[in-house]
Amino acid sequence: MHIAVLVLALMTIANTAWAEATRPAKLVVLGDSLSAGLGLPAQEAFPTKLQKALQAKGIAVDMTNAGVSGDTSSGGRDRLDWSVPDGTDGVIVELGANDALRGIDPDLTRAALSEIVTRLKARKIAVMLCGMLAPPNYGADYAARFNSIYPDLAKKFDVPLYPFFLDGVAADAKLNQADGIHPTAAGVDIIVGNIMPTVEAFLGTIAEQRR
Numbered sequence: 031m032h033i034a035v036l037v038l039a040l041m042t043i044a045n046t047a048w049a050e051a052t053r054p055a056k057l058v059v060l061g062d063s064l065s066a067g068l069g070l071p072a073q074e075a076f077p078t079k080l081q082k083a084l085q086a087k088g089i090a091v092d093m094t095n096a097g098v099s100g101d102t103s104s105g106g107r108d109r110l111d112w113s114v115p116d117g118t119d120g121v122i123v124e125l126g127a128n129d130a131l132r133g134i135d136p137d138l139t140r141a142a143l144s145e146i147v148t149r150l151k152a153r154k155i156a157v158m159l160c161g162m163l164a165p166p167n168y169g170a171d172y173a174a175r176f177n178s179i180y181p182d183l184a185k186k187f188d189v190p191l192y193p194f195f196l197d198g199v200a201a202d203a204k205l206n207q208a209d210g211i212h213p214t215a216a217g218v219d220i221i222v223g224n225i226m227p228t229v230e231a232f233l234g235t236i237a238e239q240r241r
Contacts, residue, residue, distance in 0.1 A: 054090035055236050058114050059097060060106055060146070061124030061160075064195060066097025067218075069207050074215040076124075079222045080229065089233060094118075102128045103142035110146055119236050120156040122229070123147070124195055126179070130164040136175040143179065147187045156239065158232045159184050160195040160225075190235075192228045195221065 059065050059077040067075025072095075081093040096113040098105065103125040106113070114121055123146060129139040143159070150157050161180035164173040184191035196213070198220045199205045205217035213221060 054092045055119045055233055055240075056092045056094070056117055057120050057122065057233075058094045058118050059122045059124060060110070060113055061097040061122075062101040062106075062128055063097065063099035063212060064127055065122075065124040065160075066095060066099050068099045068212050069209075070212075070215055070218070074218060076218050076221060079218050080225070083222050083226060084229070084233075087230075089230070091233070097124070100128060101125065102132070102134060103139045103146070104129075107142045107146050110149060114150065114153075114155065116153075118155050119240070120158065120232060121150055122158045122160060122232075124160040126162040126176075127195075130162060130168075130176055133168050133172070136172070136179060139176065140179045140183070143183055144186075147183060147189060151187065156232065156236050157187070157189045158228065159189055159191045161191060161193045162196075163194055163200075190228055190232050192225050195225075197221075198224055 059080075061076075065076045067078075072078065075095055075097070077093045077095040077097070081091055084091050098109070101109075106123070106125045123143070125143065125146075126139055129136075147157050147159070159180055162176075164176040166173065180191055180193070183189070194200075199213050199217040201210075202217075203210070205214055205220060206212060207214055
């Protein structure tokens with residue numbers, strides 16, 4: 031009788047562990063209007079298209095769009111706890127574009143992003159950074175200080191980095207909306223295609239940690 035109970039208990043534990051390991055990873059995209067999908071239907075936003083692209087490869091994820099238009103890195107930090115619920119496995123951080131557009135002191139951007147990564151890692155949540163580049167109008171010194179933030183933090187915290195979120199899309203009129211800043215649906219497709227290898231590797235790391 032005792033053996034039967036023990037076997038049943040072990041089977042329950044094993045089944046629970048298997049269910050946890052095989053459930054879709056819960057991802058949150060913590061970002062601004064670039065990932066939120068400003069000017070696009072919801073189904074054309076970056077998180078939704080990324081989820082579909084992953085599913086097409088047989089990778090199941092539970093993706094949450096936590097993009098807020100106009101948000102700076104400090105804004106993302108201030109809403110971090112309610113934007114990233116308990117049970118989240120990984121966060122893709124896409125913040126900093128509005129900091130650069132407004133000429134915010136790069137030291138403030140660096141501090142905010144550092145705090146976001148620190149707090150997520152303290153919660154045992156994996157982090158992937160999406161880099162941003164400063165526009166040229168603030169000069170070379172500002173650009174150098176701003177552009178170094180993302181590679182520095184990726185190295186400091188040992189987290190994956192996609193160097194430039196708008197790679198292949200920025201400054202291409204055909205791939206941006208009338209404001210010249212926000213990607214069209216075709217632009218989002220290119221971002222998703224370019225970022226996929228980094229996201230797949232990120233999910234692979236998460237899967238290893240959940241075993």
